[in-house]
Amino acid sequence: MSPAVFQLHTRRGLLRVAVDGDPAAPALILSNSLGTTLEMWEPQVAAFSRQYRLIRYDTRGHGGSAAMPGALCLDALGQDVLAVLDALQIGQAAFCGISMGGHTGLWLGIHAGPRFGAIAVCNSAGKIGTRQGWSERAAMVRAQGAQGMQALAGSAPQRWFSQACMQAQPEMAQRMQDALARLDPEGYACCCDVLAASDLRADLGRIATPALLLAGACDPVCTVADAQAMQAGIQGSRLAVLQASHLSNLEAPQAFNEAVLGFLASV
Numbered sequence: 713m714s715p716a717v718f719q720l721h722t723r724r725g726l727l728r729v730a731v732d733g734d735p736a737a738p739a740l741i742l743s744n745s746l747g748t749t750l751e752m753w754e755p756q757v758a759a760f761s762r763q764y765r766l767i768r769y770d771t772r773g774h775g776g777s778a779a780m781p782g783a784l785c786l787d788a789l790g791q792d793v794l795a796v797l798d799a800l801q802i803g804q805a806a807f808c809g810i811s812m813g814g815h816t817g818l819w820l821g822i823h824a825g826p827r828f829g830a831i832a833v834c835n836s837a838g839k840i841g842t843r844q845g846w847s848e849r850a851a852m853v854r855a856q857g858a859q860g861m862q863a864l865a866g867s868a869p870q871r872w873f874s875q876a877c878m879q880a881q882p883e884m885a886q887r888m889q890d891a892l893a894r895l896d897p898e899g900y901a902c903c904c905d906v907l908a909a910s911d912l913r914a915d916l917g918r919i920a921t922p923a924l925l926l927a928g929a930c931d932p933v934c935t936v937a938d939a940q941a942m943q944a945g946i947q948g949s950r951l952a953v954l955q956a957s958h959l960s961n962l963e964a965p966q967a968f969n970e971a972v973l974g975f976l977a978s979v
């Protein structure tokens with residue numbers, strides 16, 4: 713394990729965190745997608761940590777951040793971000809999240825806007841998927857356990873990456889599949905429950921923090937239309953579209969880095 717990765721004691725328990733860059737630099741916190749860990753951000757670490765105190769963490773129920781007892785809700789995921797910042801004594805930060813992480817960013821913009829100087833919501837939506845779809849996936853994983861996680865891992869690349877990307881970078885796709893297969897089934901299912909219940913579309917107008925809405929042109933999960941709908945709801949927000957699928961930071965890292973860093977520099 714890298715010395716930069718550690719278990720952070722927060723008011724909400726232990727969360728697995730990585731911190732890179734100058735401690736005196738402005739803070740930027742990254743939030744991973746469903747089915748991944750903080751390692752998903754490795755293509756961003758070098759570029760982002762040159763300018764920021766970069767904080768990554770495993771979302772609750774993923775990797776080294778254990779699931780909480782009882783039902784999980786989006787409020788809990790948002791409060792975890794605030795608890796990480798509090799434990800690191802960071803008053804304000806920029807935020808960037810993908811998919812579930814981006815949805816968490818919307819919650820933060822709605823409920824904790826003054827804590828964030830800018831929010832990049834990537835490959836996400838005000839409502840991701842359907843309640844029925846997420847509930848069925850959670851039930852399958854709970855019933856089948858590790859076998860269910862392996863089945864999800866088998867189909868994940870088609871949701872995460874374009875066909876061209878999978879052909880060009882099969883090792884990356886396989887690495888992400890392996891990481892998904894190793895996740896705790898109950899932790900994953902709890903986050904499916906979060907996405908089943910959460911719908912932030914009616915509250916987007918409450919976001920006053922500068923926001924970037926980044927979409928992948930061939931993302932089948934959170935579409936360009938989803939990003940455009942968020943842009944319509946968030947006054948002054950900006951839209952960027954990359955030639956990538958759902959995990960755009962992995963498929964098009966240079967374009968992703970330029971889009972996010974350019975946005976952060978402008979605000």
